[in-house]
Amino acid sequence: MKPGETRLNGQTIHSLLDAAAQEAPDAPAIRDATGRWTYRELAAAARAFARWLRRQGIGRGDRVVVQLPTSRELAAMFYGTSRVGAVFVPLNPAMKEFHLRSVVGNAEPELVLTDAAGAPVLRRVSTVPVHDIADVRPDLVPAGEDPGEAEAVAPDDLAVLIYTSGSTAAPKAVMCPHAQVTFACRALTEVLGYRPDDVVLCRFPMSWDYGLCKVLMTCVARCEIVLADGESDVRLLRRMRETGVTVVPIVPSLATMIVRLAGRDTRPVPPVRMFTNTGAALPQSTIDALRTHFPGARVVRQYGQTEAKRITVMPPGADRERPDSVGLPLPGTRVLILDDDGSPLPAGEVGEIVATGPHVMAGYWRNPEDTARSFRRDPRTGEPLLHTGDYGWLDDDGHLYFQGRRDDMFKHKGFRMSTLEIESAAMDVPGVRAAAALPPGDGHGLALFVESDLDAHQVITELTKRLEPPKVPTVCRVLKEFPLTLHGKNARRELAALIEGNGA
Known part of the structure; x- marks a missing residue:
């Protein structure tokens, strides 16, 4: 080979x-x-x-x-x-x-x-x-x-x-x-x-x-x-030490927990040489904390969907480069950025992320409608195409920059924005450990949930220093603990129910 x-x-x-x-x-x-x-x-x-x-x-x-x-x-x-x-x-x-x-x-x-x-x-x-x-x-x-x-x-x-x-x-x-x-x-x-x-x-x-x-x-x-x-969560670092763990796949909620445990633990850290993240963007503050607690460890960003396993990976040796990028396509695969008509866009322009290569799965079981929508063929080459429904752009060197999922993008007060940029700004506020933004919906405005020791007013005040006025949430709720999906992601439907149930 x-x-x-x-x-x-x-x-x-x-x-x-x-x-x-x-x-x-x-x-x-x-x-x-x-x-x-x-x-x-x-x-x-x-x-x-x-x-x-x-x-x-x-x-x-x-x-x-x-x-x-x-x-x-x-x-x-x-x-x-x-x-x-x-x-x-x-x-x-x-x-x-x-x-x-x-x-x-x-x-x-x-x-x-x-x-x-x-x-x-x-x-x-x-x-x-x-x-x-x-x-x-x-x-x-x-x-x-x-x-x-x-x-x-x-x-x-x-x-x-x-x-x-x-x-x-x-x-x-x-x-x-x-x-x-x-x-x-x-x-x-x-x-x-x-x-x-x-x-x-x-x-x-x-x-x-x-x-x-x-x-x-x-x-x-x-x-x-x-x-x-x-x-047990509380035994995690001990288990990592006992087994000599060197590689830790993470999602943001697990990374936050590891940082919290490491901050309280005075014993030698496990010999971790690499963290690999997927599921959602990892806040820079969490990346910095992992590097502080585990000196020399790489923190690798990835982007993917079950429909193709992983689509891009930032090479471990370049984990400190292009901090906003989620990496390069896997060897033998390609990433395309297409406009609404399915035409390729040049570097720097935002469009739908489309993956092609031998990693694209075969479709959805007994679901021809969704399969036809997401799994297509290149009309010129016959290659399988996965239309992710996500948005992003490529730089001149082929690195992918993830802008948001279809459900993350919305217009508010005439401005196009993403829940990701609001969450990123919230995570930049010292004392905020987790954040999830919800687009305006029936009965509520642009909403933000945080896990923090700050109160809602303090969080909003800090956000006004980081975001344009239309992007500042009108509703902020402080939670002691976030509802999570079975895979450790923010359970947005449950969060929406909290807002709608209170008539905010």
């Missing part, structure tokens, strides 16, 4: 693990609160799960819904499902019956696997066998060196359905084929420079592509992942 060239094409999820188990069988692979497996042990557990699935009659193309906490066992199930050619459908354990009913109905699985807490609910919403992992676990004992031959799986076969949050209650699952997933994970591993001696902390569920992708990226790099989704 030439320098800078990304290895890819024709790979499958389980082949990544097979290669790791062959090349580094005794290297530590995965750790959770209950123990640790080598790559040899992880591969054996995956083969055992594949054998169990075959005995249940599960084969190529069948959907397997799994609602379990993120663990070594769940990772083995992921690889084992791939091994029989079935489609892995991970659901967040926190998902409630209201959403489970529509998701299970949409996925139409052949089999459901959960725990004792989830079994009663899933049996109410499903017409297929629902298995309690406690009953299944005795059958998942690895059988020595049994090779457990994999099914013939094509690169364009579906590997995973990832259900994403949206603006409606209707479920929307991104179809993730083997080829696209393995390409994206290999490309990200290369660009971020994961090393065999790395230990990667993962605080995210495997039901989110951010967590799922980290399981695969560490496998590609032959390094270790520490799954800590369900572990």
Whole structure:
């Protein structure tokens, strides 16, 4: 492979693990609160799960819904499902019956696997066998060196359905084929420079592509992942020290928590060499605090959507350059900026961000309307195009600058603006730990929520020093704690309900 060239094409999820188990069988692979497996042990557990699935009659193309906490066992199930050619459908354990009913109905699985807490609910919403992992676990004992031959799986076969949050209650699952997933994970591993001696902390569920992708990226790099989704917040730094964590994927809420914990902790910091952020822009004050508490650590900005995993990454060695940029396209991919008519815009002009390349997923499961809207083909080249619905611009060197999501952009008092710039200004106010802005809506004006020790009047006063008058919120609410989505993002619908419920 030439320098800078990304290895890819024709790979499958389980082949990544097979290669790791062959090349580094005794290297530590995965750790959770209950123990640790080598790559040899992880591969054996995956083969055992594949054998169990075959005995249940599960084969190529069948959907397997799994609602379990993120663990070594769940990772083995992921690889084992791939091994029989079935489609892995991970659901967040926190998902409630209201959403489970529509998701299970949409996925139409052949089999459901959960725990004792989830079994009663899933049996109410499903017409297929629902298995309690406690009953299944005795059958998942690895059988020595049994090779457990994999099914013939094509690169364009579906590997995973990832259900994403949206603006409606209707479920929307991104179809993730083997080829696209393995390409994206290999490309990200290369660009971020994961090393065999790395230990990667993962605080995210495997039901989110951010967590799922980290399981695969560490496998590609032959390094270790520490799954800590369900572990106590207050023990986080201790856990990082105990396991020797070197890489920490973050979202802004997790970064804020790490900064807060590090500020109270007098013991030596964990040997973190890199933080990688996605989900939302990381305030500069948080970036500065991470660098202060973890000297020498890189803070890498990324931009992406589940529909293409990651779209751009700021190279780690350039993390202090172009502070407003979210980086360069992955190797072998491109980013276009298009106007409303679909024509390319020159550098410096704002338009819709469109990604093209082998990382673009296959569309939305059983949702042809939304698929046609977001997943298109270049009329000239036939390349897949992902219309993100986000806005940004490229500089002359191809770096992307994210301006806001479609829902973030709005007009107010004749001015076009973004919630992101208002939130960024709020986060610049000393004492503000988190911020979320809401565009004007029925019954309320431009609103801002903050987590802060300041009062609302003090926050607004500070914002008048940082924003033009039309961009200064008319409503400010100080919260003790922000409502968050299952993925750690601001829960904007819940925030809007707080405003509307009070008639502000």
